[in-house]
Amino acid sequence: MTTRERAAGDPGVVVVGAGYAGLTTASRLADAGVDVVVLEAGDRVGGRVVSELTGSGVRVDHGGQWIGPTQRRFHALAARFGCATFPTWETGRHVEVWHDGTAVDYAGAAPDDGPGIAEYERVTALLDELASRVDLDRPWRTPRFEEFDARSAEEFFRAQTSDEDALVRLALAIQGVWCAEPREISLFHVLFYLASAGGYEQLMETRGCAQDARFTDGADAVARAMAAALGDRVRLGDPVRSIRQTADGVEVTTGRTVVRAARVVVAVPPATLERITFDPALPADRLGWARHSPMGRVAKVHAVYDTPFWRAHGRSGIATLYGESPVGVVFDNSPEDASRGVLVAFVYGDRLDRWAALDDAARREAVVSALSEVAGAEAKEPVEYLEKIWPHEGWTVGGYECFVKPGGWTAHGRDGWRAPAGRVHWAGTETASVWNGYIDGAISSGERAAGEVISALDAVEQRG
Ligand SMILES: Cc1cc2nc3c(=O)[nH]c(=O)nc-3n(C[C@H](O)[C@H](O)[C@H](O)COP(=O)(O)OP(=O)(O)OC[C@H]3O[C@@H](n4cnc5c(N)ncnc54)[C@H](O)[C@@H]3O)c2cc1C
Incomplete structure (x- = not known):
């Protein structure tokens, strides 16, 4: 026919x-x-990209939100339909909360110093080197394909380093990109994905990378x-x-x-x-x-405030949390004109499983107390609080991707x-x-x- x-x-x-x-x-x-x-x-x-105009008049993206400069097809479509973007806010000091609870400010793309950093950087450089050999159209032709695919990312990390702090950093990286745990994911899939994006930095960083910009009217x-x-x-x-x-x-x-x-x-x-x-x-x-x-397991939680008050204190709103908190990463998701302040918290992997099992009040308390650790006590009182728990979404069952x-x-x-x-x-x-x-x-x-x-x-x- x-x-x-x-x-x-x-x-x-x-x-x-x-x-x-x-x-x-x-x-x-x-x-x-x-x-x-x-x-x-x-x-x-x-589908996995959905925005909402909230009661207080800000548009929040519950799913996919960022666009990077090398994502040329998405840029071309956005231009064709006249959809404007603006740079992700990253001005000010970022904060890392280590797993012993110590909060340390830093500037720039990544901290220069901290527990496990040197080993973390060595292992991620090795990942990039291995990823550079991936055949993106016929992945099975990649050298050592079966060997890498047989191992989990966790097996690979443990074989590379015994530095527990570095392992904690590597685990959060896996959670942050795949919303899964290192034990769950094929090492080859990690390499394929890195190659597909153009390298580790492209996945992890903001300016010039995957988190570069957001859409004025939602992604x-x-x-x-x-x-x-x-x-x-x-x-x-x-x-x-x-x-x-x-x-x-x-x-x-x-x-x-x-x-x-x-x-x-x-x-x-x-x-x-x-x-x-x-x-x-x-x-x-x-x-x-x-x-x-x-599917990966992720929730995005938005807390809306009258103003992005953390900016006045020299803070960017960008935070990485390695401790017991359900929240792994925080970003400033305020609208371009800063007419409101918005923080977005990501909860993923095993942390999501534990957090999603709590009742409404306990989930909210866990997230706002993490936000107050990174942005100050004012963060405890958002004017709006919105959760999207992706594994509960009927036709998608999780995120960001399989x-x-x-x-x-x-x-x-x-x-x-x-x-x-x-x-x-x-x-x-x-x-x-x-x-x-x-x-x-x-x-x-x-x-x-x-x-x-x-x-x-x-x-x-x-x-x-
Ligand atoms: C929390 C989160 C954050 C993310 N952040 C980013 C980001 O910042 N930048 C980025 O580029 N990507 C991001 N992503 C990933 C991005 O959203 C996805 O890669 C992309 O949207 C997938 O598009 P898709 O069309 O392949 O699948 P989907 O968007 O999942 O579309 C599939 C569609 O099929 C429908 N469907 C399912 N079953 C049936 C059926 N039986 N009959 C009819 N219809 C059906 C679903 O309802 C859905 O609408 C994120 C995703 C999530 C969840």
């Missing part, structure tokens, strides 16, 4: 999921003249604009339940309807794939890949990562070679998937 031979009313292609990956796929297909429908389970577009502004341009091709509140491949196309069944098309692009996180029934069943490697790719468990790349990566299964194609940030795990990666995955589909449709038309 070609796009031109399909039954009246049937689209050429169905896209499942209206995150950045699905929206990019659909936009590319629509631009190429392909009739496309996007089926989104939730009641909004943007979902671009997604909202893309959806507006796609118009009624985007159908919200319509979860896909099953996908059946027939002799000449696909049948995509939701709670409301059956949509027949030539091809389908599934742009949902691997960790949610098994909520869809596939007929024929998913290839064993795609299924195995999904089972080896759990990471790969030890052995997952070796067992299932080659055929399970993103190879199409007949007429079923895969998009989503987890399938990206560049900026895997980020919004930019979601966008490039949509471009790749749209390209695959256009080639397949063209091939059918040429044969016809």
Whole structure:
């Protein structure tokens, strides 16, 4: 069945999921003249990127929020839709709270001194060196691929150093980037991800790196604009339940309807794939890949104040906490005009599991007392307090992205990562070679998937 031979009313292609990956796929297909429908389970577009205008009039990003200068695809889309960005606030002294509770101020990108720093820097430099050999398009061709994939990041760190302070720093780095613990994640996946972003510094730092800038109207502004341009091709509140491949196309069944098309692009996180029934069943490697790719565990908590009072005390609001607090990292998330003060606290990995099990009052108390450690006693009394606990989000089940468990790349990566299964194609940030795990990666995955589909449709038309 070609796009031109399909039954009246049937689209050429169905896209499942209206995150950045699905929206990019659909936009590319629509631009190429392909009739496309996007089926989104939730009641909004943007997926893991969602902002809210709070009661006190500030816009906060509960999910993805930052854009870095080398995230060129995201920048291009933002420019196309006129979505403005502004630099992340980082003026003033930052603070580290060590695991013995000592709070130490520092300036610049990273502290020069502190427990475990020298060993931490040595091990992260080694990670960068190993990552420089990763083959991003065919990761399984990387030297020592199986050896690295067989080990967890924790096994690697412990083999490299016995400095417990350095190990604490390395653990927080893993939590901060993957929202997981070093014992849970494949060393090879860490290397792949580093290579995909352009190195360790790109992932960790602010200016010139992944945390460089924020969006004036929220990081979902671009997604909202893309959806507006796609118009009624985007159908919200319509979860896909099953996908059946027939002799000449696909049948995509939701709670409301059956949509027949030539091809389908599934742009949902691997960790949610098994909520869809596939007929024929998913290839064993795609299924195995999904089972080896759990979601990270993260919450973002915003505390809103009348003013960014910490700035007047020479503080940046940027903090790293290595102790018992549930909070790992804090940033100043105030609006560009500083009309309010906003601190955002990240809770992730095992800390998230413990913190999320507390009652509402205890969770709030734990976070505001961490904020008061880094910004002063005034932080104890926010005018607004907003939590987003991502593992509780039904259609996403966590964040920031799915990471790969030890052995997952070796067992299932080659055929399970993103190879199409007949007429079923895969998009989503987890399938990206560049900026895997980020919004930019979601966008490039949509471009790749749209390209695959256009080639397949063209091939059918040429044969016809
Ligand atoms: C707390 C947090 C902070 C982050 N910070 C950043 C950041 O600062 N910068 C950055 O670049 N990235 C960040 N990320 C990561 C970034 O948000 C993701 O990489 C990106 O949004 C993924 O886009 P996607 O389209 O691949 O997937 P998603 O956004 O997850 O989209 C998938 C869509 O599919 C839908 N869906 C699922 N199942 C079905 C179904 N059965 N039927 C129909 N629809 C379905 C979902 O509802 C969702 O809308 C962060 C993520 C989180 C959670």
